[in-house]
Amino acid sequence: MTELYEKILSEKKIAYAVFSSQYFVEEHSRYFVKLMERPVTRGVTVLWDLFPELVGSEDQVEGVLQGKQRRFTLEKISKFTEQVKLRYYNLILLPFKKAGVNQILCIMNDTTFETSLEQRIQQQQHEIKLLESTLTSAIPPLSSGLVGDSPKIEIVRKFITKIADIKSTMILLEGETGTGKNLVARMIHNQSALAKSPFIEVNCASIPATLIESEIFGYERGAFTNATSSKHGLLEEADGGTFFLDEISELPVALQSKFLSFLENKTFRRLGSTLERTVSVRIIAATNHNLLQAVERGEFRQDLFFRLNVVSLRLPSLRELGTDIISIADHFIHIYAFDFKKKTLRLSEAAQQKLLSYHWPGNVRELRNVIERAVIFADGEEIEPDHIVLVEEPKIEALSPERPLLPDAATSLYEMEKEIIQRALKQAKGNQTRAARALGLTLDTLRYRIKKYRIHL
Amino acid sequence: MVNAVKGKSLQKALEISKKICMLGSFGVGKSSLVRRFVYDLFDERYLTTIGVQISHRSLLKRMSASSRNPVNLKLILWDLAHIDTMNDVIKTYFRGSHGAVVVYDITRPESFDRTAEFLLPFREINPSSPVIFAVNKCDLLSPNHANYGLFLEKTKLFNGGSCLFTSARTGERVEEAFHQLATLILEADGR
The missing domain is CATH 1.10.8.60 (Helicase, Ruva Protein; domain 3)
Incomplete structure (x- = not known):
């Protein structure tokens, strides 16, 4: 092979070697040695040592040597180089005759650059698939979301099974914070015929009272300042599926009547609209307060309570x-x-x-x-x-004031409330759950107020 | 001196080379098992294999329980990329394989789902080559986890060799898996 040809071939990342009928190297290009990263000696180095990947393909290699097989190809082979980088190549063996003697022409095409690009694309695709797959495997399906076999858990399971397919019934879930009301609501949804429809959740305590109506019922353009375009509410988002109202006791009294009207008639109007709209949703409400007591205190409408309380379940602590x-x-x-x-x-x-x-x-x-x-x-x-580090509940001192409870002239109610929350948080050493409990608030309400008053934790 | 005479198993003076294919879905740890076995290394990063990655390691093994002299068994490991669809290139990779390690991820039961798609063609091409199952990443799940029983049951469907629970990260049962397969290959050779 002339110098010129060798130069052209190496420029194209192609190396070659010729092997004798005894599989010894007869001749090779300089680029071949470079790719092999090891000494290659004519008459000494053997095909099988250079290419262990040919083990198992002896019959095909023999076929090429004898001229019975036109070619033998292995594509996208990779090996680690001395610098522990991967080198990709294609290997082609062709019959070759020199002075009437059968030989093998071995062509190596270094495809590291192209295959590395392909590798990067595949890498990203596989990483995404792997992540999806890992998440699916790690998160237990919701149907098996309730763990335990105590009689009280069994009651919850049976309740879910019985109620899942009765769409028209309103469900009220009661229980202390952290008892899994949200999980049960999702299980009811997922086990029902609505499983593929939306599950829309609203936490009444986490949305400011001034916004909750527009969030739930939507609004028309011009309904209020900044309403530059119409927006459908979460009820419309939930159409065909489940609408889950968490912390229903925090629903402003003024809105309770509008919500009751929706429950009674299945229709509602967006803010600023005269058009009656209808949606078909299953309503699940949840609370960690005693709604009956809230009714007695006048904080919750009795008629709404009775409307919601068609089927109720108290989740065990x-x-x-x-x-x-x-x-x-x-x-x-x-x-x-x-x-x-x-x-x-x-x-x-x-x-x-x-x-x-x-x-x-x-x-x-x-x-x-x-x-x-x-x-x-x-x-x-x-x-x-x-x-296991448990929060030993130190009794939070009653918020007996270090200062008079009644504000002096310079203290606004806003500032008083902010300070009381700050003090509760300080006494609870920053533990929001404990502070909320001390203040008689839900955790979400406390969080909302922390945000509202811009209290730095 | 190296004996360059060709042979079914490339027998040199007491050296035998055998080709082993690593099969399995993406991300199950085929390359990690090979890396642990050949270099005794583990890398947390996931690197997708393209085509086939070749590496090898030699073991001293006896041809059979009764034989005296050990042979130097060179295992040529073909670490195959995830097989999306069976094609001629992959069949070329399978050809002449003396054994296979089918790898699963114990944390992903679905890594078993497509076993038949690659194992049946492998067995069609290499009917007498032994196969073992390595359920990898067992360092991630407790021994009483249901997935152990699940994989034991599922791998029985393919009537292969042992099902070993391995961890490329800790090295748990990695040597055992390859040694077991090497023994099965030599036994198959002796028949």
Whole structure:
């Protein structure tokens, strides 16, 4: 091969070598040695040593040597170079005759550049698929969302099964914070014929009273300042599916009558509109307050209460579930161990006792957080009591004022409320759940007010 | 001196080379198992394989329980990319393989779903080549997790060799998996 041809071939990333009938190297290009990254000696180096990937293909190689096979190709082969980088190449073996003697012409085409580009594209696609797949596997399906086999959990399961397909019924879910009202609402939706329809959730405590009407019912252009275009509300978003009102007790009294009217007639009007609209939705409401007491205090309309309370379920608190606490804890251990790529973890006997003897004011939400922390800090195969950090509820001192309760002339109600929240947070050492409890607020309401008053935590 | 005479198994003076295909869905850890076995390394980063990546490692093995002298068994590992659809190029990769390791991800039961699509063609091309199943990433799940039983049951459907629960990250049962397959290959060779 002339110098010129060799130069052209190496420019095209093509290397060649000729092998004798005994598979020894007879001749080769300089670029071939470069690609091989090892000494290649004529009459000594053997085809099989250079290309171990030909193991298993001896018959085909023999066929090429004898001229019985026109070519033998291996595509997209990769190997690590000395610099531990991947080199990609195609390998082609062709029959070749020199002075009447059968030989093999071996052509190597270095495709590292092109294949690396392909690799990057595939990498991204696979990473996305892998992530999706991992998420699907890690998150248990909602149908199996309730863990435990205590009689109280069984009651909840049976309730969900019975009620799932009765679309017209309104459902009221009651229970302490963190008992899984949202989960149960989603399970009812997912097990029903509406499963593929929207599930729209509104937390009445997290939306300012001034906005909640427009959020739920929508508005027409010009209905109020800044209403530059019409917008449909969340009820319309939920059309055909489930509309879940969490913390229904926080729904402003003024709006309760409009909502009752919607429940009665299935129709409503957007703000600023005279047009009656109809949607078909299943209503699920939830509360962590005693609605009947709220009715007695005049904070909740009695007629709305009766309208909502067609079918109700009180979700058990975690402390009522007995040894199911351990099953639920195991469930979270599994999820967090998976998330944090931790090896097998289980609760030691002592850790189980610690969990069982606690009163769990924050219910499952609190248990989940406790387990998350425990999984992070556990070293061996067992979670020990030391890994379980429970919030010992120090009695938050009554907010007996260090200053008079009644504001002086210079203190506005706004400032008073802000200061009371700040003090509650300080006494609860920044723990919002405890501060909310001390103030008699829901966690979401407290969060809303923290945001409203721009309180820095 | 190297004996360059060709042979079914490229037998040199006491050296035998055997080709092993690594099969399985994307992201199950085929390359990680090979890397752990060949270089005793593990890399957390996921790097998609394109085509086939070749590496090798030699083991000293006895041809059979009764044989005296060990042979130097060179395992040529063909780490195959995820197989989307079976085609002629992949069949070329399969050809002449003396054994296969089918790899799964224990955290993703669906990594089993398409086994038949690549394992049946593999067996059609290499009917007498042994196959073992490596259910990888077992460091991520507790031993009492339901997925262990699930994979044990599912792999039985393919009537292969053992089903081993491996971890390329910790190295757990990686050596055992390849040694077991090497033994099966030598046994198949002796028949």
